[in-house]
Amino acid sequence: GGGGGEKAAPTGKRRRINYACDYCRSRKTRCDEGQPSCHACSAAGIECVTRNRRQPWLDVRRHEAGRVPNQGSTAEGRSRQQRQEDEPSAVGTHSARRVSYSSLRAEDDDPGAETSRQPGAVQSENDRPEHSARLPIIQIDSGNTPLELMTSWLDLARHRLRIPPAGPRPRAWSARNSLHANDMGGSPNEWTLPRSLGTWEIPEEGVLLSLIDSFLAGPNVLLPLLQPEKIKHAAHAASQDGPNAVAQQSGLPVLMQMYLVLVLGHAAQPLHPEPDFDAQGCLKYSESLLGLILQQSTLEALRAVTLLSMALRCHDNLAAAGHTMSLAVSMGVALGLPRYSARLPPGEERRSTWMSVFAFEKLLSFELGRPSLIPDDYPELIPDTIVTGAAQRQLASQPVFEIVLSLAKLLGEVGRWCVQVSRKEDDRSDEAMAEVVREKVRTTGLSCLKLMEWASDVCPSRYRPTSDLFFDSRLHPFTSFIAMQYHTAMILVTRNSLLISEKAIRLAVDVIAKDEPWESAVRNGQSIAVNSARIILRLFLESSELASCAALPSLSSPLHAMGVLAVFAVTRPGSRMSGMDRELLKTA
Known part of the structure; x- marks a missing residue:
């Protein structure tokens, strides 16, 4: 019966295709399944892409429905x-x-x-x-x-x-x-350290492993740039055979990564630093390798440059960190990561690398008051609130990274609004200044509202920056980092209200912010800035007493907080709260 049915089938029946290419699907025309490109895409001069919209990271092989590939x-x-x-x-x-x-x-x-x-x-x-x-x-x-x-x-x-293709190809390559x-980042024998640079001495094995573990348990959880097995293998090789052997076997970018892992691991445990490791000297040596690393556009080189920017920020060299991060973004674009990362499954190494670059660049640009160098927010890289299957399991295993990524995306958006308003203020004449002031008030209020909404939606709630932080030695490095970044953002957005009279603020609320959802944020801008500054300094002092610190520490947040409280204390000398703030400043 089955065979007869096949013979009786009409020969003119049109075949159904499991996956037509995206271009033909958008035009609602039949795809001819041409390989490597269908006729319609070839005629249009565009890339012939066939995508499974339910699982966009999977490769799709087009074939006739009901039949397995030949x-x-x-x-x-x-x-x-x-x-x-x-x-x-x-x-x-x-x-x-x-x-x-x-x-x-x-x-x-x-x-x-x-x-x-x-x-x-x-x-x-x-x-x-x-x-x-x-x-x-x-x-x-x-x-x-x-x-x-x-x-x-x-x-x-x-x-x-x-x-x-024709012609011989050397067997050696x-x-x-x-x-x-x-x-x-090059053939193994291609990497040799110049004699003028020499090598930086690797610490003894116990110190080496301690610093690597500190990095993997802290900075690499916030921004998962490196695979633990790879960096441990490189560290073992360096300990046994020396740095030159690592450069020749794995490449100079991997050697630079190892040095910077030690620097960041040391920064993540500043209260009990390893006495036998000179982090500042190791960072300076790593900076001297940057010119050699930039000779290759490779994934390992991109990771090394990003780690260098992170280390410079931890050592409070923000300008150099920003310039170095611009190089990392350029390398990522040259490697095509913005185009291909969204098609890769969650947790894939290249996707994680670009998302880490994306997150850190957004955070750093906002901190420096600069527009982000990554203009597109790549919404497909930020998972929706409802995800299923493997994506759900992956997100559950990386809640910290997911929170940092969402905060970075929001700060990139807020930073773009603020920079646009500042540019308008520079370009407008005095006659149009009233409109600029109106837009500044609106941007300030809307930015505060967006940040508050983000903080209330953080999940799991134990990472929420507005809740009371109960000390947990495993979570504290991450909760303190998230809280510091959030409250620093609130300070940067609202601190100018301390320089404006309360009468002017009330007038702005009555004229510009009346009945707006962000009216309360504008009305209470001074309180928001001061309270965020107090939270940062208390968190900083608690971390010192509890022998803990943020996973990616920096003095930027405490210094911003001290500046805000100092201005508040000066402008309100008779206030009881300002007296308490002066004591807090002395203690910090």
Whole structure:
């Protein structure tokens, strides 16, 4: 019966496709399933993308409904990979730099993957995203030299014109070496430290492990940049064979990461610092490696530069931290992370790296009073409040990172509003100043309202910055960091109200903020600033007494708080509260 039914089926019946490409789906036209691009996308000159909208991080293989992918094509793909392994190829170093996210992720999860990587793990040239049907006017590329940048366009031209590869390819530079170079930032033997720099002495093993554990339990929880197994492996190699061996085996970016991990681990335990480790000297040495690191646009180099910015902030060099972070953002854009990270599953290494860069850059830009260098907020990277499946489990395992990321996104938005108003104030004439004042009041009130709403929605509630902080040695480094960042933001937004008379504030409320949802924030701006300053200083003093500190410490928040309380005490000399504030300032 089953066979007869198949013969009786009409030959003209149209086949149903499981996944049409996004472009054809948007135009409501039938997709011809062309590979690597359908005809409609090729004609339009755009990238042919097929996405599973329910699970956008999964690769989609288009095929006829009711049928599994052709086994013959799978076998053919395996044989093609075998030929690529056995035969020389004309693709040079630059062409082999790009690898599939899935293959890299699978290898990175296995500490022993270094010895088991195969050339077949490298993406086929026809599968590479930059070799799709789209033709960008200016192509973002991660090449380092002019030759690599030019070769990238020639690769695209060869693919578009269907020119077969020809010519010998040196066996010494195989796909395996290319994969290793892309991940680590160059071929292993390529990295040698200049004699003029020398090396920074690695502390003894006990101190080394203590600092690494402090980093992994603190800063790396806030911003999960590094895989614990990798950095521990590099530290063990440095302890056994010396820093030069790490640079040659794993790459100079990994060596720089290890040094900065020690600096950040030391900063996360300032009340009981390791006496045998010179954190300031190690940071200075790491800064001297920056020029060498910038010679490569790689993921490991991006992590090293981001860690350097974090370490500079912890040592209160905010200007240098901001400049260094701008380099990290530029490297991330060159690597294409803003485009591809949203398609990767939660917790994937490259996605976590870009989200960490995104979060720290937003926090730092707001602190410096600068517009963020990342103009797009990438809403797809910030999970919705309702998530399911693997995403739910991943978020449950990283509540601190999720809270920091959402706060960074909000501060980026608030910072953009404030910078726009300041620019208008600089450009407007005296006649239009009344409109600027109105917008400043509105921006201040709306920013306060948004921050308060965020604080009330923080979940789990134990991380909420407005609730009483009960000391828990495991949670205190994170709750104090979140509270410090939140209350510092409230101070920066509202502290100017201390410089305005109460009569002017009442007038602004009656004329501008009347019946607005943010009316209360404008009316009580002075109290908000002063109360946030008190909370920061009390938290700072409690941390000192309890032998704890923020996971990513900085003196910026306490100094802002001291400035606000000092102004409040001076402008209200007869107030009882100002007397208490003076005592709090003396104690701090």
